[in-house]
Amino acid sequence: MMPFKIFNLGLVDFKKVWGFQKEIFLAVKNRELPSALILCQHYPVITLGRSADKKNILLSEAELRNRGIQTYKIERGGDITYHGPGQLMVYPIFNLNLFKKDIHWFLRQLEEVVIDYLSDLGVKSERRFGLTGVWINGRKIASIGIAIKNWISFHGLSLNIKRDDLLNFNHIRPCGMDIEMTALEEIIGRDIEVEGIKEDLIHKMRDIFSYPQVTLSCSERR
Amino acid sequence: MVKVILPELGEGIEKAMVSYWYFKEGEKVNAKDDLVELTTDKATFNLPSPCSGILSEIFFREGDSVNIGEILGIIDES
Numbered sequence: 001m002m003p004f005k006i007f008n009l010g011l012v013d014f015k016k017v018w019g020f021q022k023e024i025f026l027a028v029k030n031r032e033l034p035s036a037l038i039l040c041q042h043y044p045v046i047t048l049g050r051s052a053d054k055k056n057i058l059l060s061e062a063e064l065r066n067r068g069i070q071t072y073k074i075e076r077g078g079d080i081t082y083h084g085p086g087q088l089m090v091y092p093i094f095n096l097n098l099f100k101k102d103i104h105w106f107l108r109q110l111e112e113v114v115i116d117y118l119s120d121l122g123v124k125s126e127r128r129f130g131l132t133g134v135w136i137n138g139r140k141i142a143s144i145g146i147a148i149k150n151w152i153s154f155h156g157l158s159l160n161i162k163r164d165d166l167l168n169f170n171h172i173r174p175c176g177m178d179i180e181m182t183a184l185e186e187i188i189g190r191d192i193e194v195e196g197i198k199e200d201l202i203h204k205m206r207d208i209f210s211y212p213q214v215t216l217s218c219s220e221r222r
Numbered sequence: 223m224v225k226v227i228l229p230e231l232g233e234g235i236e237k238a239m240v241s242y243w244y245f246k247e248g249e250k251v252n253a254k255d256d257l258v259e260l261t262t263d264k265a266t267f268n269l270p271s272p273c274s275g276i277l278s279e280i281f282f283r284e285g286d287s288v289n290i291g292e293i294l295g296i297i298d299e300s
Contacts, residue, residue, distance in 0.1 A: 050241045050261045077265040102232030103265045132264040148267035
């Protein structure tokens with residue numbers, strides 16, 4: 001099994017974790033760490049990936065400021081997304097030279113972590129062909145956007161946990177599309193604490209990345 | 223003359239979009255410097271320079287789509 005160091009950061013500012021990711025990235029690049037996993041929640045923030053269009057933010061700059069929502073243009077793939085308290089952020093800083101040098105594989109593995117975790121809770125979720133992320137009945141529960149340098153990954157996935165947090169997605173067009181989001185609380189119908197699920201997700205990450213290949217679900221096969 | 227080629231990125235990925243050149247034509251680059259950033263759906267990645275030299279030609283500009291195996295640019299080692 002590939003070891004990775006865990007950094008459990010609690011509720012933190014996006015920009016701080018963005019900087020921290022880069023520090024850890026360098027440590028992995030310099031082989032001071034084999035790989036690392038950062039888990040946290042963010043204060044409200046909208047991030048724009050490389051293919052983002054600002055028109056997909058539906059609030060003015062003044063309205064964003066009033067609501068305390070920061071915006072950042074970042075180097076991950078994908079369009080626009082929102083993060084805030086109630087979402088679990090998972091940033092794998094993985095040295096893919098030690099796993100598999102395959103972007104498609106890495107994205108599918110991240111989806112598999114979420115699908116498998118949800119399955120343990122009795123929740124059936126799926127991939128949608130051409131739309132990276134994890135979906136339940138046509139609504140999105142996990143978003144993924146990564147960056148890779150020297151075959152080391154950063155950025156990662158966000159999993160919607162708290163149902164209250166979903167309201168903030170109304171301020172954007174997630175991924176530049178009319179996507180409806182869902183959250184684990186909404187699916188399960190009871191309160192769930194974000195901090196409480198970190199341990200299970202770490203285990204799942206270890207399980208999924210122990211194997212060189214995942215079995216893809218039917219909707220993924222061409 | 224060394225060709226900068228878009229390498230295999232993984233199963234099912236046939237092309238990528240040039241999102242950023244770290245150098246301009248005519249500039250000196252060192253081996254392993256980040257040369258160009260490319261974007262696929264949901265992922266960005268950097269292609270390092272295969273050698274040291276002058277980036278003499280760029281064939282695909284920012285926003286252009288490139289297929290796996292195509293030549294992004296040329297580095298003149300002399």
